Amino acid sequence: RKQMQIFIQMGIPGPKPNFLFGNLLTFWKTPMFEQYRMWAKAFGKTYGYFEGPSPVLVTSDKDILAEVFVKQFKEFHARKIFPVQVDPDKDEEVHMFFARGERWRRLRTIANPAFNTSKMRMMSPMINTQIDKFLSVLDKKCENNEEFDVYDVLQRLTFDTIAKCGFGLEADSIRKPDDEYLRNCRGVIDDTTKRPILFMFGFIFPTLHRLWISIYYWMGLLKFNPVIWLENKLGAIIKERKHSVKHESCDLLEMLFNSEYDPARTYTDPLSDSDSDVKAVARNRFLSSQELSSQCLLFLLSGYETTSTALAYVMHEMAHNPKVQLVLQEEIDRFLPFDDDVIEYDNVMKMEYLDMVWRETLRKYPLASTVIARQCMKGTTVKGMRIEPGMIIQANVWDLHYDPDVWGEDPNTFDPLRFSFENKAKLHPMAWMPFGSGPRACVGLRFAQLEGKMTIVRLLRKFKVLPADQVGKKLKIIEGATIFPKEGVKIKLVER
Numbered sequence: 238r239k240q241m242q243i244f245i246q247m248g249i250p251g252p253k254p255n256f257l258f259g260n261l262l263t264f265w266k267t268p269m270f271e272q273y274r275m276w277a278k279a280f281g282k283t284y285g286y287f288e289g290p291s292p293v294l295v296t297s298d299k300d301i302l303a304e305v306f307v308k309q310f311k312e313f314h315a316r317k318i319f320p321v322q323v324d325p326d327k328d329e330e331v332h333m334f335f336a337r338g339e340r341w342r343r344l345r346t347i348a349n350p351a352f353n354t355s356k357m358r359m360m361s362p363m364i365n366t367q368i369d370k371f372l373s374v375l376d377k378k379c380e381n382n383e384e385f386d387v388y389d390v391l392q393r394l395t396f397d398t399i400a401k402c403g404f405g406l407e408a409d410s411i412r413k414p415d416d417e418y419l420r421n422c423r424g425v426i427d428d429t430t431k432r433p434i435l436f437m438f439g440f441i442f443p444t445l446h447r448l449w450i451s452i453y454y455w456m457g458l459l460k461f462n463p464v465i466w467l468e469n470k471l472g473a474i475i476k477e478r479k480h481s482v483k484h485e486s487c488d489l490l491e492m493l494f495n496s497e498y499d500p501a502r503t504y505t506d507p508l509s510d511s512d513s514d515v516k517a518v519a520r521n522r523f524l525s526s527q528e529l530s531s532q533c534l535l536f537l538l539s540g541y542e543t544t545s546t547a548l549a550y551v552m553h554e555m556a557h558n559p560k561v562q563l564v565l566q567e568e569i570d571r572f573l574p575f576d577d578d579v580i581e582y583d584n585v586m587k588m589e590y591l592d593m594v595w596r597e598t599l600r601k602y603p604l605a606s607t608v609i610a611r612q613c614m615k616g617t618t619v620k621g622m623r624i625e626p627g628m629i630i631q632a633n634v635w636d637l638h639y640d641p642d643v644w645g646e647d648p649n650t651f652d653p654l655r656f657s658f659e660n661k662a663k664l665h666p667m668a669w670m671p672f673g674s675g676p677r678a679c680v681g682l683r684f685a686q687l688e689g690k691m692t693i694v695r696l697l698r699k700f701k702v703l704p705a706d707q708v709g710k711k712l713k714i715i716e717g718a719t720i721f722p723k724e725g726v727k728i729k730l731v732e733r
């Protein structure tokens with residue numbers, strides 16, 4: 238009860254917490270992203286609530302967000318910890334998403350080069366090969382004048398793409414309706430839409446964290462766990478690649494391989510004479526085998542789920558906004574007038590209207606908003622508020638993205654011109670943050686953007702997208718690890 242006085246002492250409004258659950262029970266009925274907006278209407282841009290005894294400060298104040306995510310990153314380098322997750326500081330299987338402090342910095346520094354512009358250029362042909370297969374599926378749907386769920390086909394495309402670009406794996410889920418890899422990845426994501434009782438206990442009694450992990454682990458032995466299945470499969474791929482004679486691919490795994498620590502190898506460091514120092518430095522710069530496979534699993538899951546969801550929203554908006562679709566098709570035709578024009582990094586990134594459509598989609602549907610949070614690691618003052626270690630600062634991204642003072646009278650309409658050159662220049666850096674912000678913003682942003690834009694261009698170059706009959710303009714959406722269309726996105730295609 239004493240801990241729950243904290244926001245009152247800080248003079249920050251918020252919903253009244255229950256002494257045991259805090260405000261957690263609310264999320265049993267209403268998804269977090271909706272509840273955050275409803276509370277913002279009642280309490281203003283900055284308010285506090287409790288997850289069990291843990292205080293969460295929610296804000297759409299852009300100056301506070303800039304302090305927390307960018308300027309005072311040193312004090313806020315950690316993510317929100319979930320009660321049933323591995324220890325971010327100690328456990329070997331921690332990946333970049335949950336790591337913090339020096340450990341996070343090391344993992345991120347190693348991964349960053351895998352997503353730079355030159356690597357993206359190298360990946361364009363691999364992405365194109367996957368889009369070829371995707372378009373051949375769409376050809377058939379179009380020929381049969383079929384209404385279909387484009388979200389399902391997009392998930393297959395983005396899964397095959399990350400499998401190929403990530404690990405050189407020819408998954409071909411686009412042609413195999415019941416592909417095992419895809420089924421298990423979907424299993425992991427589906428589990429995140431459930432709110433198990435164990436999680437509730439974990440939130441209420443966070444200090445018993447080790448106990449919840451053990452129970453979770455033992456429960457995992459009783460029923461099939463898709464995470465363990467995927468980990469084993471990825472482990473086998475990594476092992477096989479390690480023993481293959483020559484690595485010729487330019488995939489993510491290859492780049493991470495070059496960072497794996499090998500105790501048998503001789504490392505040289507011009508700054509040190511001592512062998513143990515050299516090994517310590519090397520170990521610090523390289524990934525352990527466990528870290529390597531954890532990073533791979535993270536890339537597989539985040540690479541497939543987020544990008545397909547973003548593309549599904551683009552398709553929904555194209556189907557319901559024929560004028561926007563036409564303007565975009567005109568731009569595509571202008572940039573790629575000949576049949577044999579190759580779509581690749583450089584031409585796709587130059588298309589301005591395409592960029593506006595991409596940005597507007599992610600404004601209207603900031604699908605990964607709930608993970609955009611930081612934990613205070615060292616007491617500090619932010620815009621006159623004293624923030625103590627342990628407090629979570631959650632960005633209220635839907636409130637930011639639907640703020641009429643920034644986006645005009647009707648933020649519900651789909652209007653790519655909000656991101657025209659002049660309008661973009663006027664935006665506060667924190668007004669649009671679907672990929673988060675600061676040093677911990679999404680590492681896969683460039684990859685998602687490239688794959689997303691190439692898919693849109695190739696699809697709209699060939700087809701006109703129409704809404705399926707009987708389908709309303711408003712999508713039903715559900716919250717899990719991401720916020721995604723609950724019943725898919727039904728469309729029809731007509732050849733242009």
Ligand code: HEM
Pocket residue numbers: 333334335345535536539540541543544547604605606608609610671672673674675676677678679680681682684685
């Ligand atoms: C449209 C697609 C995507 C969206 C909207 C998205 C969104 C996000 C968001 C909001 C975060 C948290 C940022 C923060 O806390 O400030 C994040 C982190 C992350 N994303 Fe993405 N993401 C996308 C695609 C991808 C792809 C394709 C990959 C990998 C191939 C990826 C890998 C990651 C990783 C590893 C992190 C953790 C970064 C860290 O903690 O340092 N994401 N993403």
